[in-house]
Amino acid sequence: MTRDSAALGSAPSGSALPARPLGGAPAPLLRRIVLQGRYETATMLRNGEQLILAVVLPLLAMVGLTVTPLLDGFGASRINVAVPGILALCAMSTAFTGQGISTGFDRRYGVLRFLSTTPLGRTGLIAGKVLAVLAVLSLQVLVVTAVALTLGWQPDPQGWAPALAVLVLGAAAFTALGLLVAGTVRPEATLAITNLLWILLGALGGIVIPAEKLPALLQSIVHFLPSGALGQAMRDAFLSGSVNPGSVLVLLLWTAIAGGAATRWFKWN
Amino acid sequence: MVRSPESPVLSISGLVKDVGPLPTLDGKMLRVVSGLSLVAERGQVTALLGANGAGKTTTIECAQGLQKRTHGSISLLGEDPDTAGAGLRSRVGVMLQDGGLPPSARPIPLLKHIAGMYQNPWPVGELIDRLGIGAFSRTSVRRLSGGQKQRLALAAALVGNPEVLFLDEPSAGLDPQSRQLVFGLISELRNRGMGIVLTTHLMDDAQRLADYVYIIDAGRNVAEGTVAQLLQHPLPPDAGEQHIRTLLFEADPGLDFTGVLPDGVDVTEARAGSYAATGALTPADLAAITAWWAARGIMPRSLSLEARSLEDVFLDISGREIR
16 A cells, blocks of 8 residues: 555645654753743733733722822831831732632643643743742833832832742732632632632731721731732831741741642542 | 555554543443554554544543543553653644634734744744635734634644644534545645544545544444444344445546536545545436546456445444434
8 A cells, every 4th residue: 555645635725844853852851941921921911801900900909009198107107017028019910819810721722731731841840830929920010119219219128038038928929829819719700709808808807907097807817818918928027127927937837738739639621 | 555564654443531520420420432443654644533522632631631531541652651751742634623713813823833842843934825824914813713623723733844733623614625635635644654643524525535444332332343334234134225335446546437427426535546436326327437447548447336325324323312
């Protein structure tokens, strides 16, 4: 029998592929992760709804907090109390809500399954998502800082190092929580849950409004929420240049618990 | 056709897959695949043919490492897909039933991105030309037609230049032109030595493409063989008069039978020079085709008349009741 590529007649467009020996090899792991991180970053930045959540709403909240007396009584200017919490809010926007929703829909459309059959694999896929969260968060920090400085923000110069470290830890905790939600419920439910929690935690979770200003019932619990712990740690860093070990511990616990739960229960299809 | 003695690209033995527990079964597990075995060779198209829900997709997803098997053994290019790493994944191309492409992506950046995951990817431009992707290169995935999506998904599965290609229902949603294009490329890749494993519920796909067919029913393989072997499967005792017949013959490749046979008789060239004319063939039709050969001096290398199609065999084996 002839093994002729003319089988089934010639194709309507394009001629036979040039000869090439079969067999692939994977690109190096680091390159695969960086490529995926870059691709997901570009996808997030092209998404208008996500940009509103990531940049526009935090900036509006920052302006709102500087023109109202909500943050009076902390011995620091309104803007100095507001900005650390706004940066924490940015981490929650990108790592939890934005990342959660996009992962949920990627799961629905089989994107996670397809990419996990390529050399990228499941580990590379998650690493790429973490990288994209960090890249978008970096851009958010730049934009918020630039606007905040023009509004008169005066951060403690000693605060930058602990603040950025805590912000990355907070992003890790929220990424793990976002993946846990995205990997266990339908994408429509992920959309609802992550948006609702963003609003609830943003308003009442101690992230931009410190626990002391919240109703007594909430005060005792917000310190144990990832939002309250991240907001408090950011304010401690930028207002007094200090590290809040209690908040760091809370964030570490959330990262470990949510990360473990996501690893255990994440459904890929 | 004789199965080659070379080591197979895929070997599945005694595969069992339970899913659940399912609330619809009072919290019991559902056995989707129960003791399935198959072998797929290099340079051949191996088809898993069965109705929807027969366990075809579950079987190949276990082979791809997307689902964990309950029992049995699977060797894909000599490795266990459950524990293999990026090295194995780079030698295997996968086209999922639902495509698995991000809806907001555009075809060319997406293919280039996937190509970046490989050391020596197939040049993206060649795949774009071969699969006619240039015509819709600026359209996002969510706006593509079914046929365009399938062609893009096939390009994405091929961009790593794999040794093994898995295609889950490759003709789903294909318009006739895309079908011709995709089937032509599958044959071309098979002829280059790629091992191709596909699932289909369409007899016609299996008859046109497959070198070897496994008929899957209720999670087991109930029959296997080349299309010609399966067509010789004994008739059930209650079989009545068979009106649909298939004329199989081998001659020069690329013959155009347009107008020789009446409407309703479908001529396909499953492999170069290997033809099957299927339909309600009459003695006059046989006279017409032999007269046409005589007028052109064509002497078929082989010629046989089958009383049944693969579809009849399939229904004889797996039962004719609707499920």
